[in-house]
Amino acid sequence: MADSCQPYDEITSQEFGELAADEFSYRFEPADEPDDVVFTGRCPRCRGEMTYVWPLIVVRRTVAAAPPDELEVPVICRCTREHPGADGEPGCGAYWNLRVPRPQ
């Protein structure tokens, strides 16, 4: 499939999201009173392994309102592979959404 030689490109697709939903896993940290939701898996475009920490709250900024029962998290590839044209940006440029239940 894809490899690390892919040039940096900020693209998204339904397939990225569906493949990531199939392959990624997530956990809330800390489990009792979560500050973050942590995703781990392989980027659906470049196949680089990545960990993506999405803060549920940040000081001075709040995460956009989400549906009552679900949280839609925009995920950006944060793999550590080299991608031509990245110009200092981490990852291959691919991005997609993942949906997780809101922490209790």
Add this chain to the structure above:
Amino acid sequence: MTKPLGGGAATPAQRQHARDVLAASADQLTNVRAAAGRWQAGLAGLTGTIAIFGLVRGRDDVAGLPGGWGVAYGICLALAVGFAVAGGVLAMRSAFGLPRVLRTSAADLTRWSDAGEARRSAALLRVAVWLTVLSIGSLAAALGIAWYASSQNATDVLVHERSGGEDCGKLVRLSNGILVLDTDTGRRRLSVDSLDGIAGTNSCPAGG
């Protein structure tokens, strides 16, 4: 670890939002510390400036307050000092943090992450601001009590007559050698030549 509920394409706006959130998350502790440092200096300056006005009133002035007013003044002043000290400590805690010994377990490190510390600092700073407001309010109340109680005393005078008698009441006027007092028993006109002494008093004795 759990599988997500689903996934799909994201929009460029969502990508930008993600970048903004990640950047804010990375910088939040530094930003909060910097803001708290400036707040801490501002709160200290504000409290100090107002406290000077409180100290201008000397102990003698306060000692002259009637009993109940003196107690109220003392309580307000004690609250002002207590709120100011608590607010200052919390503002410093927010600005400078507190070294903490942590086990190297992932759970401890996660619990005391920079993100968590930024949120605690922001919350403590808000408490510090409110404590400073309460401190200033208490100090203003103390000053108000001191001024109001003192003004109440200003016209009460106790006069001693050469004959040995005493009169006490509110000063109406002093003109042409005649002192006019409003006493509980009516208006009194006294010749200054007949007086042995005059003194201010917090409250006239009964029947004065």
